[in-house]
Amino acid sequence: MSAGSYDIYIERGATFTLDIVCLDSNNAVTDLTGCNARMQIRRSINDPTVLDEFFTNPPTPVSPGSLTNELTIYGTEGRISLVIDAEVTSAYTAWKKAVYDLEVIAPDVRFPISGEITRLLEGNVESSPEVTRQVGP
Numbered sequence: 543m544s545a546g547s548y549d550i551y552i553e554r555g556a557t558f559t560l561d562i563v564c565l566d567s568n569n570a571v572t573d574l575t576g577c578n579a580r581m582q583i584r585r586s587i588n589d590p591t592v593l594d595e596f597f598t599n600p601p602t603p604v605s606p607g608s609l610t611n612e613l614t615i616y617g618t619e620g621r622i623s624l625v626i627d628a629e630v631t632s633a634y635t636a637w638k639k640a641v642y643d644l645e646v647i648a649p650d651v652r653f654p655i656s657g658e659i660t661r662l663l664e665g666n667v668e669s670s671p672e673v674t675r676q677v678g679p
Contacts, residue, residue: 545663545664546663547665548664549668550665550668551667552626552631552634552668553631553670553672554635554671554672555675557625557626557627558624558625558626559623559625559626561621562621562622562623562662562663563619563620564620564622565620571620572620573620574616574620574622574646575617576617576649577598577615577617577648578597579596579613579615579644579646579647580645580647581595581596581624581643582595582596583640583642584640584641585637586641593634593636594634596612596613596624597613598615598622612624612626613625622644632675637669638669639666639667639668639669640666640668642663642667643663643664644661644662644663645661645662646659646662
């Protein structure tokens with residue numbers, strides 16, 4: 543299965559949400575029960591620096607911004623939900639354009655081999671500056 547291509551546009555200072563539904567070749571929902579997912583944002587594909595990362599089952603330690611980010615799998619719905627809090631998107635000031643990919647790690651034969659890592663999505667990420675900001679305490 544080839545990864546889908548989807549570009550993400552994040553407005554700094556606003557909560558960002560993205561829901562992805564996984565379908566098989568027959569357009570039926572893929573059961574993701576027991577799967578884990580991970581996603582990273584980098585300036586470029588080969589850049590060693592991770593700008594932010596997301597996990598459904600966070601290892602320790604996680605990147606500073608990821609503590610308030612949420613990547614959730616709704617197994618029987620075949621849905622993966624990404625939520626990035628407004629406080630976190632406000633901190634995306636060091637970059638405007640980047641790349642990402644989203645991978646799913648299967649526990650069994652749903653993604654044909656046990657433990658197989660499948661890249662579901664990949665694309666560009668763009669963040670736009672926030673104009674309205676809180677002033678003062």
